[in-house]
Amino acid sequence: MLFGAFNVNNMEIIQAITDAANEENSPVILQASSSAIKYARINYLKKMIEASLEEYDIPIALHLDHGPDFETCKMCVDSGFSSVMIDGSKYSFEENVALTKKVVEYAHSKGVVVEAELGKLAGVEDDVNVSDADAMYTNPDEAKEFVERTGCDSLAIAIGTSHGAYKFKGDAKLRFDILQKVKEKLPHTPIVLHGASTVIPELVDMCNKYGANIPGAKGVPDEMLHEASLNGVSKINVDTDLRLAMTAAIRKVFTDEPETFDPRKYMLPARDLIKQTVKHKIKDVFGSSNKA
Ligand code: G3H
Numbered sequence: 416m417l418f419g420a421f422n423v424n425n426m427e428i429i430q431a432i433t434d435a436a437n438e439e440n441s442p443v444i445l446q447a448s449s450s451a452i453k454y455a456r457i458n459y460l461k462k463m464i465e466a467s468l469e470e471y472d473i474p475i476a477l478h479l480d481h482g483p484d485f486e487t488c489k490m491c492v493d494s495g496f497s498s499v500m501i502d503g504s505k506y507s508f509e510e511n512v513a514l515t516k517k518v519v520e521y522a523h524s525k526g527v528v529v530e531a532e533l534g535k536l537a538g539v540e541d542d543v544n545v546s547d548a549d550a551m552y553t554n555p556d557e558a559k560e561f562v563e564r565t566g567c568d569s570l571a572i573a574i575g576t577s578h579g580a581y582k583f584k585g586d587a588k589l590r591f592d593i594l595q596k597v598k599e600k601l602p603h604t605p606i607v608l609h610g611a612s613t614v615i616p617e618l619v620d621m622c623n624k625y626g627a628n629i630p631g632a633k634g635v636p637d638e639m640l641h642e643a644s645l646n647g648v649s650k651i652n653v654d655t656d657l658r659l660a661m662t663a664a665i666r667k668v669f670t671d672e673p674e675t676f677d678p679r680k681y682m683l684p685a686r687d688l689i690k691q692t693v694k695h696k697i698k699d700v701f702g703s704s705n706k707a
Pocket residue numbers: 422448449450451480481578654655
């Protein structure tokens with residue numbers, strides 16, 4: 416089963432994602448980064464998500480995305496999140512093991528599951544040569560040792576994706592061979608793909624048509640996400656595509672109706688376009704729809 420995990424920062428994004436998931440009768444993961452929590456404030460995020468749970472009868476999880484340290488993970492566990500990610504990928508292997516283990520021990524004692532990360536997600540801007548790039552990908556043997564030693568419940572791996580709108584200079588390329596090896600060694604561990612936005616060309620074009628300057632943006636094509644799911648990826652993280660949808664819709668209103676200054680007049684089309692984007696992913700890409 417493949418789950419979409421969508422980043423949330425405000426009410427309209429939460430409503431758009433949960434409206435889409437509800438219409439598709441699909442479970443959905445809402446995830447908040449530590450900067451999203453700083454922006455929206457943890458209680459607001461929690462209460463808005465509680466409101467969506469009251470409104471809809473679908474499974475909705477609240478997940479901490481890229482928890483930077485033990486304290487942030489603890490805050491989210493204590494505050495009732497369904498799961499937390501501890502991102503120790505910037506540390507050495509041993510430091511990552513130690514930090515992840517500490518989070519796992521605490522989270523498990525409270526019945527909360529933990530996603531961890533091994534390997535580095537390089538962006539297209541990161542000028543690396545081939546051997547440096549190889550060193551960034553997740554090592555399948557290390558992945559097995561890491562999961563065994565930390566007891567983490569799921570693992571984010573690096574196979575060539577990266578965060579943001581500029582993922583590839585030439586053709587999109589992912590190391591499915593590494594994914595397959597990780598899966599052989601960890602057949603029962605759900606694998607997570609970060610930096611998995613498609614960078615939907617129509618949304619990029621719409622942003623640029625209405626005054627944005629996002630040239631040459633490129634993401635992971637839908638067919639590759641499908642292939643990733645066939646090779647054992649269980650959770651696919653999406654933020655950039657939602658940012659593009661929101662920006663495109665708002666820019667269009669600002670361009671077409673310069674006299675408009677009622678925020679509802681541009682937030683409503685923004686919410687609608689995010690909803691359409693999420694529905695497309697649930698239905699056509701992730702296949703998590705249970706619509707009768
Ligand atoms: O993986 C990063 C997500 O896109 C969240 O980004 O830290 O700017 O909220 P953020």
